[in-house]
Amino acid sequence: MITPGVTPQWLHGMFSRIAPRYDATNTIISAGLDRRWRRHLAHCAARYAPQVVLDVACGTGGVLAHLARSCAATTQLLGVDFTEAMLRVGRRRHGTVAHPHRLHLCVGDAQALPAADRCIDVVTMMFGVRNFDCPAAGLAECYRVLRPAGHLCLVEFTWPRAPLLQRLYSVYWRYVLPFLAWPLCGERAAYTYLRDSVLAFRPQADLTALLQRSGFTAITTTTLSGGITTLYDAYKPDTPLHVVGATGRAPQPKEISS
Numbered sequence: 001m002i003t004p005g006v007t008p009q010w011l012h013g014m015f016s017r018i019a020p021r022y023d024a025t026n027t028i029i030s031a032g033l034d035r036r037w038r039r040h041l042a043h044c045a046a047r048y049a050p051q052v053v054l055d056v057a058c059g060t061g062g063v064l065a066h067l068a069r070s071c072a073a074t075t076q077l078l079g080v081d082f083t084e085a086m087l088r089v090g091r092r093r094h095g096t097v098a099h100p101h102r103l104h105l106c107v108g109d110a111q112a113l114p115a116a117d118r119c120i121d122v123v124t125m126m127f128g129v130r131n132f133d134c135p136a137a138g139l140a141e142c143y144r145v146l147r148p149a150g151h152l153c154l155v156e157f158t159w160p161r162a163p164l165l166q167r168l169y170s171v172y173w174r175y176v177l178p179f180l181a182w183p184l185c186g187e188r189a190a191y192t193y194l195r196d197s198v199l200a201f202r203p204q205a206d207l208t209a210l211l212q213r214s215g216f217t218a219i220t221t222t223t224l225s226g227g228i229t230t231l232y233d234a235y236k237p238d239t240p241l242h243v244v245g246a247t248g249r250a251p252q253p254k255e256i257s258s
């Protein structure tokens with residue numbers, strides 16, 4: 001586990017308790033930027049014209065809502081999360097969208113995904129990998145379920161590059177956020193955890209290296225909101241890694257502006 005002392009059981013209990021307030025709290029503490037980040041992620045996935053997208057650690061289905069707008073009407077959208085209470089909020093939300101028949105949410109562990117090998121065109125993930133007991137195992141599962149030449153598009157918190165923004169951001173995370181989030185989500189420990197997990201996971205290079213070790217290539221990163229978050233786009237080679245030469249690399253997608 002990335003954050004010392006935190007177990008998957010504790011995490012599951014915490015997300016179960018805050019599920020009804022999760023979306024509102026996120027939007028307030030990020031000043032609405034979370035929606036923008038989800039939109040970027042959905043656009044990234046939609047560029048590959050996928051027929052099947054799996055959103056891992058989908059929570060209340062916020063990314064899926066953006067995918068439903070960005071992808072073709074025929075695209076199957078699947079969501080997996082290990083917290084039933086988060087999925088319940090998601091089912092209520094998606095019960096009101098135009099094409100509920102193409103959306104499926106199911107309970108499952110990101111480190112043992114309930115999907116066959118090579119059946120997904122694009123895997124998306126936002127604020128998931130940082131929470132996993134073993135991030136490498138979660139990424140290996142994304143790799144397993146992706147079809148050859150598929151993409152993993154994910155957004156995770158990083159750290160701003162500008163020194164002044166870094167200082168302000170550090171003060172916000174360390175001192176302001178837990179006290180702001182506590183009354184909003186009703187659980188101070190939840191956002192103390194958020195702070196600790198982000199601070200532990202922040203070096204951007206770590207995630208790129210982790211993606212490479214999982215077998216992904218042609219990894220591009222797009223800095224969002226001055227570096228508060230980063231969008232990663234990683235390619236699963238269409239031939240096994242040991243025979244991939246220069247020709248096994250995917251064409252680079254266009255840069256997305258933040």
Ligand SMILES: C[S@@+](CC[C@H](N)C(=O)[O-])C[C@H]1O[C@@H](n2cnc3c(N)ncnc32)[C@H](O)[C@@H]1O
Pocket residue numbers: 008011012015056057058059060061062063080081082083086108109110111125126127128131132133
């Ligand atoms: C910070 S929330 C992110 C939710 C959503 N992706 C979003 O953009 O709002 C993290 C989610 O990861 C889920 N999660 C954490 N560990 C998991 C695991 N091992 N397997 C499946 N879901 C997991 C939690 O239940 C929670 O819903």
